[in-house]
Amino acid sequence: MKQLLTGNEAIARGAWEAGVCFASAYPGTPSTEITEAIAGYGEVNAEWAPNEKVALEVGIGAALGGVRTLVCMKHVGLNVAADPFCTLSYTGISAGLVLICADDPAMHSSQNEQDNRYYARLAKVPMLEPSTSQEAKDFVKLAFEMSEKFDTPVMVRVTTRISHSRGIVELKPRKSLARKVFKPDPKKYVMVPSNARMRHRVVVERQKNIAEYGEKSPINAIEPGKGDIGVVSAGVAYQYAREVFPQAHFLKIGLSNPLPKEMVRKFAKGKKKIYVVEELEPFMEEQIAAMGIAVEGKSRLPEIDELNPDVVRDGFVKKRKPHKADVVEGLPNRPPNLCPGCPHRGLFSAIKPLKLVIFGDIGCYTLSVLPPLSTHDSCVCMGASIGMSHGYSKVGGNTTQKSVGVLGDSTFMHSGLTGVMEMAYNKGSNTVIILDNRTTAMTGGQNHPGTARTLKGEDTVSLNLEEVCRALGVKRVFRVNPFEVKATREVVKREVSIEEPSVVISTAPCPLIFKVKSAPLAVDADKCKECGACLKINCPALTKRGEKAFIVDYLCNGCGVCGQICPFDAIGVPASK
Amino acid sequence: MKTASTEKKAAGKATSKEPIDILIVGVGGQGIILASRIISQALVYAGYDVKQSEVHGMAQRGGAVSSHIRAGEKVYSPLIPYDSARYMLSFESLEALRYMSYIYAGSTVLLNDQKIDPPSVASGQQQYPPDVIERIKKKAKDVRVIPAADVAFELGNERVVNVILTGALAGNLPVSRKIWMKTLSELVPAKLMEINTKAFERGMQFSNR
Ligand SMILES: Cc1ncc(C[n+]2csc(CCOP(=O)(O)OP(=O)(O)O)c2C)c(N)n1
Numbered sequence: 001m002k003q004l005l006t007g008n009e010a011i012a013r014g015a016w017e018a019g020v021c022f023a024s025a026y027p028g029t030p031s032t033e034i035t036e037a038i039a040g041y042g043e044v045n046a047e048w049a050p051n052e053k054v055a056l057e058v059g060i061g062a063a064l065g066g067v068r069t070l071v072c073m074k075h076v077g078l079n080v081a082a083d084p085f086c087t088l089s090y091t092g093i094s095a096g097l098v099l100i101c102a103d104d105p106a107m108h109s110s111q112n113e114q115d116n117r118y119y120a121r122l123a124k125v126p127m128l129e130p131s132t133s134q135e136a137k138d139f140v141k142l143a144f145e146m147s148e149k150f151d152t153p154v155m156v157r158v159t160t161r162i163s164h165s166r167g168i169v170e171l172k173p174r175k176s177l178a179r180k181v182f183k184p185d186p187k188k189y190v191m192v193p194s195n196a197r198m199r200h201r202v203v204v205e206r207q208k209n210i211a212e213y214g215e216k217s218p219i220n221a222i223e224p225g226k227g228d229i230g231v232v233s234a235g236v237a238y239q240y241a242r243e244v245f246p247q248a249h250f251l252k253i254g255l256s257n258p259l260p261k262e263m264v265r266k267f268a269k270g271k272k273k274i275y276v277v278e279e280l281e282p283f284m285e286e287q288i289a290a291m292g293i294a295v296e297g298k299s300r301l302p303e304i305d306e307l308n309p310d311v312v313r314d315g316f317v318k319k320r321k322p323h324k325a326d327v328v329e330g331l332p333n334r335p336p337n338l339c340p341g342c343p344h345r346g347l348f349s350a351i352k353p354l355k356l357v358i359f360g361d362i363g364c365y366t367l368s369v370l371p372p373l374s375t376h377d378s379c380v381c382m383g384a385s386i387g388m389s390h391g392y393s394k395v396g397g398n399t400t401q402k403s404v405g406v407l408g409d410s411t412f413m414h415s416g417l418t419g420v421m422e423m424a425y426n427k428g429s430n431t432v433i434i435l436d437n438r439t440t441a442m443t444g445g446q447n448h449p450g451t452a453r454t455l456k457g458e459d460t461v462s463l464n465l466e467e468v469c470r471a472l473g474v475k476r477v478f479r480v481n482p483f484e485v486k487a488t489r490e491v492v493k494r495e496v497s498i499e500e501p502s503v504v505i506s507t508a509p510c511p512l513i514f515k516v517k518s519a520p521l522a523v524d525a526d527k528c529k530e531c532g533a534c535l536k537i538n539c540p541a542l543t544k545r546g547e548k549a550f551i552v553d554y555l556c557n558g559c560g561v562c563g564q565i566c567p568f569d570a571i572g573v574p575a576s577k
Numbered sequence: 578m579k580t581a582s583t584e585k586k587a588a589g590k591a592t593s594k595e596p597i598d599i600l601i602v603g604v605g606g607q608g609i610i611l612a613s614r615i616i617s618q619a620l621v622y623a624g625y626d627v628k629q630s631e632v633h634g635m636a637q638r639g640g641a642v643s644s645h646i647r648a649g650e651k652v653y654s655p656l657i658p659y660d661s662a663r664y665m666l667s668f669e670s671l672e673a674l675r676y677m678s679y680i681y682a683g684s685t686v687l688l689n690d691q692k693i694d695p696p697s698v699a700s701g702q703q704q705y706p707p708d709v710i711e712r713i714k715k716k717a718k719d720v721r722v723i724p725a726a727d728v729a730f731e732l733g734n735e736r737v738v739n740v741i742l743t744g745a746l747a748g749n750l751p752v753s754r755k756i757w758m759k760t761l762s763e764l765v766p767a768k769l770m771e772i773n774t775k776a777f778e779r780g781m782q783f784s785n786r
Binding site for chain 1: 605618629630631638641653656658695697698701706715
C-alpha cells in the first residue's frame with residue numbers, strides 16, 4: 001500500500017516496521033511529529049523526556065535492555081545530548097539504537113542553523129541522510145540493521161524540508177523481534193579510562209568497516225548521466241541538484257559519514273568538474289578536497305540559509321534575473337505573534353513599565369521581542385535565562401538596571417532546575433519568572449513533567465514548581481495570575497528590589513492548546529482618548545478604526561489585559577452581550 | 578533499498594503526466610494545511626507522483642504560511658522553482674504579493690478577497706496595499722477573485738472558507754469528481770462532510786473548466 005507521508009511520519013513508520021519497541025524524545029521543530037506519530041503505534045512505548053540528554057540516556061538503557069529504540073531531537077537538542085552521544089559511540093549498543101537529528105537550515109523555527117553532520121564525525125558515528133519521505137522510511141530501517149551489524153548507534157540526519165515535506169511512501173509490515181537479554185560486559189559498557197582506551201580502538205576499526213560497507217552498499221550510488229560534469233550530493237540538496245542538472249552524472253550519497261572515498265575517487269575520474277551540492281557547511285566538500293580532488297561547492301553556494309532549485313541554479317548555471325513585479329517594496333510583514341488571550345502578553349504587559357533587563361529564553365514568549373511589545377533582551381538557549389540573570393546580578397548589573405530571568409514551564413523542566421540551584425547555592429539576588437502555561441506551546445502543546453499527563457495520554461504525577469524551587473534553596477517563591485496585570489507587576493517590582501533570590505510563577509493555561517475563550521470585549525469609542533496604550537501590547541485582535549482603538553470581535557479572546565492597560569477604562573464587555 | 582533510478586522506472590509506467598506546480602499561501606490558522614493535503618492526495622489518486630512541502634513551525638501564531646505542491650510523472654525538488662507555479666491560490670489578499678517570484682505570465686492566480694491586517698497595518702503604521710490585483714497582473718494576467726468569506730457566510734459556516742478555495746482550484750486540475758469526493762471524505766470529519774461537499778462544489782463554480 002502507498003501513502004502520502006511527511007518525512008517525520010515516514011521515519012516513525014520506518015521505525016515501527018523495523019520492530020522498534022521504545023522511543024524517547026524532547027520536542028523541537030522540525031522533529032516533534034516523529035515522536036507524536038510513533039506514539040500512535042500500540043506496540044511502541046513512547047515517552048517525552050524532560051530534555052534531550054535524558055531522552056538519549058533512556059534510549060541507551062532501552063537498547064541495552066534489548067529492544068530496538070528510536071531517539072529524536074532537533075539539531076540544538078544534540079548539543080544537550082552530546083555528552084552521552086560521544087561516549088555511547090564507544091560502548092556501542094545491544095539492540096539497535098537510532099538517533100534522529102533534525103537540522104533547521106534557514107532557521108524556520110530555531111535560534112541557530114548549526115550543521116549537525118559534524119557531530120557524526122566528532123563522535124565517529126555512522127550517519128544516513130535521506131532525500132525523500134520514502135528514503136526516510138527505508139533509511140531508518142537500514143539504520144537499525146547497521147546499528148546491530150556494526151554495534152553502533154546510527155544517526156539519521158534530516159532537515160526541515162525532509163521532515164515537513166510529504167511524498168509517496170510504500171508501506172510494509174512490521175518485523176517482530178524478541179527482546180535480547182542484557183549480558184553484563186564491563187569492558188564494553190563501563191567507560192573508565194582503561195576500558196575506554198580499548199573501546200576507542202574498536203570505534204576506529206568499526207568506522208573502517210562501515211566505510212568499506214558504504215563502498216559496496218546501494219545506499220551510495222553512482223547514477224550515470226551525460227557530459228563531463230559530476231555532481232555529488234546528499235539529503236534534500238540532491239533533489240534540488242537533480243532538478244537543476246537533469247542530465248549530469250550523480251554520486252548520490254546516502255551514508256555520508258564515513259564518506260565512501262573510493263567511490264568518490266572512481267566517480268571523479270575523467271570528469272572535467274566535480275560539483276558538491278550540500279546545504280550549510282562544506283562537510284563533504286572539504287573531505288573530498290582533502291583527497292586531492294578539485295571540487296567546487298561553497299565557492300558557488302552560500303553557507304547560510306537553505307538551498308532550493310533557484311539557489312543551486314544561480315550558483316552553478318546562471319543567475320536568474322528577477323521580474324520587476326517580483327518584489328513589492330514596503331509590503332507589510334506578517335511575523336508570528338503571541339495569540340489573542342496568551343498569558344505571556346499579560347505578564348509582559350505587567351513588567352514592561354518596570355524597565356527591567358529581561359534575560360529571556362526559548363518558547364512562545366520569545367515572540368514578545370517583536371515591537372511594539374519589545375520585551376526581551378536576550379535569548380541564547382533553553383534555560384540560559386536563569387544563569388544569565390544570575391551572572392548579570394553577581395557583577396553588579398542590577399545596580400544600574402534591574403534584571404529578571406524569564407522562561408517557560410517546559411523550558412524550566414528541560415534545563416531550569418540547575419540554574420535555580422545555582423542562584424540559591426551561590427547566594428544570588430536575582431528574580432526568575434516561570435511562565436507556567438501548563439504545556440510546551442511553541443512546539444504544538446506537548447506534555448511535560450509538570451502537566452500530569454504522559455505522551456500516551458495517561459495520568460501521572462505532576463512536578464510542583466513551588467516545592468521544587470523551595471527544595472532547591474529559594475525561600476521567596478510566589479505564584480501570580482498574569483491576567484491580573486497590576487497585582488503581577490507589584491509582586492515582580494517587590495521581588496527585584498529585594499536582595500535575595502526569588503521565583504515568581506506566573507500560571508495560566510495556554511488558550512490555544514486548552515481552547516480557553518471568554519466573551520469578546522469591545523472599545524467604547526466615546527471613552528477612547530486615542531492614546532494608543534492598548535495597541536502597544538501587540539494583540540492581534542486590537543486594531544485602529546479611524547483614530548480610535550477597535551477590537552475585532554472574532555479574534556478577541558476576552559482575556560481582559562487590554563482593558564487593564566487602558567487608562568480611560570474604555571474597554572470592557574459590550575453592554576448588548 | 579530504493580534508489581532514484583528504480584523509483585524512476587516505477588514512475589515511468591504511468592501514462593505521461595504534465596507537471597503541475599501549485600503554490601498555496603496565506604496566514605497561519607486559515608486552513609492551508611488541510612487544503613494542501615486534499616489537493617496533494619487527490620493528485621496521488623489521479624496517478625501523479627506528488628511532493629508537498631510547507632513550513633508550519635509557527636503557523637498557528639498568525640505568521641505568513643506557504644505550501645508547495647508539485648505533481649508530475651516524477652518530482653524531485655519539494656520546492657517549486659521561481660517563475661513556474663502554474664497556479665497560485667492565495668487565502669489572503671496581500672499575501673499573494675509576497676510570492677510573486679514563483680508565478681509567470683501564464684500562471685493562474687486564485688485570490689481570496691479576504692483581508693487580514695498585518696500588525697503594522699492594524700496599529701496604523703502601514704497601509705494595506707490598495708492595488709493587489711494590479712500588482713499581480715504586472716506578472717500574470719489570469720487573476721480570479723473569489724469571495725470565499727461571502728460564500729461561506731451564505732452557506733452558514735465561516736469555517737469552510739478553506740474548502741471553498743480548495744474547490745476553486747480543484748476545478749482547474751485534471752482530477753475526476755469521483756476522486757475529489759473520495760479524498761474529501763477521507764480528510765474531513767464525517768459529520769462535516771455534507772457542508773464541506775457543498776462548500777467544495779460552490780468553490781468549483783469559480784473555476785472555468
Ligand atoms: C535544546 C532545545 N530543545 C528543543 C528546542 C525547541 N523548543 C523551543 S521552545 C521549546 C519549549 C517551549 O515551551 P515552554 O518553555 O513551556 O514555553 P511556551 O512555548 O509554552 O510558552 C522547545 C521545546 C530548543 N529550542 N532547544
